Amino acid sequence: MREQRRNRVPRTRSTRSKYNIWCLPEEVQLLLFAGLPARDLLSVRAVHSKFRNLIDSNPSIWSTVHFHGEWPSPGNRTHFERAVEHNNIEAIIKLGVAYLYNEGISEDGKAANNSSQTSKYFCKAEALSPLPFTWLFIRPPWSASGTCCKAMVFNNMKNHCKTKASSSSTMYCIAKILSLFDDEAKQKEAMDWYQKASNHGSPHAALVTWKNAQSQNRLDPGCSLNSIRQLRECANNSCIDVKLTLFECYSKGQFGGLTKPQIAESISQLVKSSRPMGTSDMFFQQQNLNASMRYILIDWLVEVTDMKDFDNLTLHTAVRCIDRYLLLQPTTRSNLQLLGISAMVICSRLLEKDIITIREAAWLTDGTYAYEEVVRMIGEIVAVLHGQIRVPTVLDFLKLFCNLAAVDRQTEFLAQFLAEMTLLYTEFGSNSPATIAASAVFLSRMLLQQDFPWPSHMVEFTGYKVVDIIPCTLLLFRKCFVEPSLTDHRDVTLMAIKQRYSESDFMEVSKMEVMKYTELCSMLGAQSVLDDNSTREDDEPCHMDFLSPNKERMDQSELSKDRDSMVVTPFVELSEAGHDNSVLASELGNVSFDSVGTGYEGDQESEGEMEVDEEEWSMDTHDGLDEPIDISSELSLNTFSAILAVDVLSCDSNSEDTSNSDLSSLAACFSPGTKRSRQGPSPGSRRSYRINAGGKLSPCKGSVLQPVQNVYSGRLRSHSKGHQHKNVTQRQRRSQFGCENRVNLEYLS
Structure with a gap:
């Protein structure tokens, strides 16, 4: 034993470096402070007068916080x-x-x-x-x-x-x-304002005035040639709508005096500017979410879109908003559906004539979220995205490529079906929207056994060769036709998109028989190898309780039958088609629409204010501080970890006691308000739901997501017809639009 103690290698001790954040140059400190959350920035400002003066004297910090x-x-x-x-x-x-x-x-x-x-x-x-x-x-x-x-x-x-x-x-x-x-x-006044905005350099207003002039001079070839040139001048701006409109004219043979190679160069430049969406890396940022949760959310939004008869572009734009937000801002499981329905509210207001009102959005979630929560999430999404809601989507490039390839209606519907299926899977995030659109058009023409599925002029106009889109094409085929669809917690298959495109309006393209995967691989000269995770036929279904545990799927015929009654919202804010308020008032029973003297009868759609459980954070400064105080007691986990990492840069590199996990755990110990959260059942756990006293399924505590209303059937839940929802707050129970008055809305079902 003594000999073993003699031969033991002495353990190196890590010594704390004398160099820390206080010794860094001001330029480096500014880089650390730039882009901090507002809460952390003001906590740093309160640490010492040196930091306070540095932050106050640099306005660029406040512009980036x-x-x-x-x-x-x-x-x-x-x-x-x-x-x-x-x-x-x-x-x-x-x-x-x-x-x-x-x-x-x-x-x-x-x-x-x-x-x-x-x-x-x-x-x-x-x-x-x-x-x-x-x-x-x-x-x-x-x-x-x-x-x-x-x-x-x-x-x-x-x-x-x-x-x-x-x-x-x-x-x-x-x-x-x-x-x-x-x-x-007002329509005439609107055109006058469009003209003013166009004269001041607005490309969006110039597009509207151009379309108006185009409709009036449709039969004049000379005016048509001049209008293409005017549109080309507007397209020099970065407005995506103007560029897509211009390229649509090009695809119809209206070149506006340019040659075919010049047109091909312009379109290929737009295609090259399309970048990967990055959704495949989303869950490195979102630790509390996974791909299955996002799948279920998008599947639900597809049926909301179908129920409201929205355009496909609204759905694609909403999904892009959700993904871009999730790439920037961590989101909890309980707020995932709030994010989804709020994105639909924003995009319906941006792209549709009929909209989803804020009150209707809260109602669609069966009272899981209050009116005020939807308002805040709408503001949060638009603020995080800096107002840039409309971005190029897969559908934008798909329409352009279909026009260039001059496809028939069946091919276009099949390509739209494939493109919409990609919204469900994060694996397509490594591809750009243009690549996905090209693969959808190429695969559609192959499945319909058309000659020259990717003609030479498509290579010239898009810049894509067949070899460039083969990987995405194979992934697209596997996800749409080989792998089974995800199932919810009751083993019900989520097939909203396939059900939608099985209707006669879309020529039942989702029902068509397709070739085998091996046959497609042999045609493309690719190796027919399926990954281990490419099929889940023999695996356990994924138990997910995103939607209500009482969720029941309807077939498409029953959904279509109930859709007409669900399109009209029973609330104050209605679409321009409009309904008489007196009729609504009589059908809604005791609901009052009066808010005389408040000035908010068109805005505040629910009475009372939201009861916030979390305490409001106050960013009071301590101007009298001259000595440093404990930074760890003021900063959040992320900021303290970063400062702690700077503080130990000069530690002995041979030390075995310092690691990233140690830093994180140490920061977690000092971070204020940090609590150890119980880990709920995993997404694949069989214990994700239980049977309550009423004999119905309900999720266990800590399950994947909170239950919400199933809007597929277009009917109110049984607990909305006289029973209180467990997620309805006390203020909502006192509201005139509470569950008691929803009994009078049975005419919607």
Whole structure:
């Protein structure tokens, strides 16, 4: 034993370095502070007067600080306003939405004051954003009295453009709102505003005026040639809608004086600019989510889209918003469906004439989320994306490629089906939208056994050779025709897209028989090898309780029969097609639509304010501090880990006691408010649900996601017909739109 002790190698001890964050140059400190969350930035500012002076003297820090997960409140409003002074677009958007819906700013906000603040922030946001977007928040319908906050914001923005120098985006927003009215006088006024915005350099307004002129001079060849040249000038801007419209004209043979090689070069440049979506790396950022949860969410949104008769572009744009948000902001399981329905609200307001109202969005989740939560999530999504909602999607490139290839309707429907199936899988994130669209067109022509599935002119116009799209084509075939669809917690197969494209309107393309995978591989000269995870026929179904545990699938015929009754929302905000409020009032029973004197009858669709369990964070500064205080007691886990890593850079490299996991655990110990969370059952666990006293399935605590309403059937749940939902808050139970009054909505089913 003594001999073993003599031969033992002495353990090297790690010594704390004397170099830390205090010794770093100011330039390096600024790089550390830039882009910090607002909560952490103000905690660092409170540590020492040195940091306070450094942060206050550099406005660029406030222009880059982000407010992810934070919402304006009386405790932090001054810090939001400080970021607004330095053109922080995220703070501008959140403050504008908060004042518009009177959410979180004050308890007794008046419409006149809030509308003035909202218009100020919206005009500022339009001047900073490359894409006009604020009009979707204040678009009609408005209250009949005209005193709602939306109408007042519109009038303030309109007066601002008349009296002061405004951006072309603000003028476009005014024109867009006026164009949504059926009044002929307002339609004419809208065209005047479109012309003003076009003259000030708005490409979106120039596209609208171009389309209007094109419809009037359709039969004149000379005007047609000149119009293509005008559209080409507008396409020099980065507006994707203008470019797609121009290339659609090119695909129809309207070259506008250019040669075929020049046209091919222009289109190939757009294709090359398409970048991979990155969804395959999403779950490195999202530790609490997985691909199956996202699959179920998208499957649900497909049926919401079908139920509301939305365009495919609305669905594709909503999914892109969800993915881009998840790549930037960590999200909990309980908020995943809130993210999905809020993205649908935004995209329906942006792209559709009929919209999903905020109250309807909360109702579609069966009261799982309150009206105020939807408002905050809408503001959060738009703020995180900096107002850039409309981005190129797979469907945009698909329509372009179908026009270039001159495909028939069956081929186009089959390609749309394949493209929509890619929305379910994160594996396609390593490909660009243009690559996925090219693979869908190529595979569709192969499955229909058409000659020359990828003609030579497609290679010239797109820049894609067959060898370039073979990997994505094989993955597309496997996901759509080889691998089985995901199943929920009751072993019900999720087939919303396949059911949708099995209808006669889409020529039943999802029912067609296709070749075998080995036959496709032999035709393409590829090796027929399936991965171990390529098929799950013999595996256990994935038990996921995303939607309500009482969820029952309907066949497509029954869904179509109930869709007409579900399209109309039983709430105050209706589409322009509109229904008489008196009829709605009589059918809704005791529900009151009066909010006289508040000025918010067109905006606040639910009574009362949301009860927030979490305490509001107050970012008070300590100006009198001259000595350093314990940083670990103020910063969050991520920031403290970064500072701790800088602090131990000079430790002995041979030490076996220091590791990344040690740093993380040490930071977790010092991080305030850090609690050990119980790990719930895994997604594949058999214990993801239980049978309650009523004999119905309900999820276990800590299961994958909270139960929500099944909108597939288009009917209210049994617990909504006289029984309280367990997720309805106390304020919602007292609301006039509570579960008691939903008994009167049985006419919808």
